[in-house]
Amino acid sequence: MLRIAALALALAAPLALAQQPRTAPAPGAEVYIIAPRDGAVVHGPVTVRFGLKGMGVAPAGVKVDNTGHHHLLVDTDLASLDLDAPLPASDKVLHFGKGQTETVLDLAPGKHTLELVLGDYLHRPFDPVLHSKKITITVK
Numbered sequence: 092m093l094r095i096a097a098l099a100l101a102l103a104a105p106l107a108l109a110q111q112p113r114t115a116p117a118p119g120a121e122v123y124i125i126a127p128r129d130g131a132v133v134h135g136p137v138t139v140r141f142g143l144k145g146m147g148v149a150p151a152g153v154k155v156d157n158t159g160h161h162h163l164l165v166d167t168d169l170a171s172l173d174l175d176a177p178l179p180a181s182d183k184v185l186h187f188g189k190g191q192t193e194t195v196l197d198l199a200p201g202k203h204t205l206e207l208v209l210g211d212y213l214h215r216p217f218d219p220v221l222h223s224k225k226i227t228i229t230v231k
């Protein structure tokens with residue numbers, strides 16, 4: 092009986108957390124893509140460097156004020172995502188929950204868009220959403 096109650100609690104806790112209101116980013120905080128540049132023509136694999144000003148990077152699951160972790164949207168519109176829920180994880184929505192500030196992408200030749208979204212410790216966007224400009228690159 093006790094075990095069942097503990098399991099129920101363990102399952103309910105993340106849900107209850109996810110229902111808390113999204114938090115506001117630090118005033119003036121900015122997230123941006125350092126590299127590649129918007130419009131760049133590059134050869135793969137592509138190293139993407141993440142920039143963040145006015146807030147810090149922390150691993151997912153660790154609640155520290157004014158921190159978050161990076162998410163990279165690849166060929167994905169921010170508007171297509173449910174911003175009140177934890178961001179999904181897919182090959183188009185990449186999580187950097189260890190606090191990484193760069194990655195290497197193997198992209199097919201052609202045009203691609205990249206956009207960063209900072210997420211809180213529960214993988215939810217801040218409110219208002221702290222995101223970079225969406226850049227377009229061409230992979231040769």
Ligand SMILES: [Cu+2]
Nearest residue numbers: 186188210214
């Ligand atoms: Cu995440």
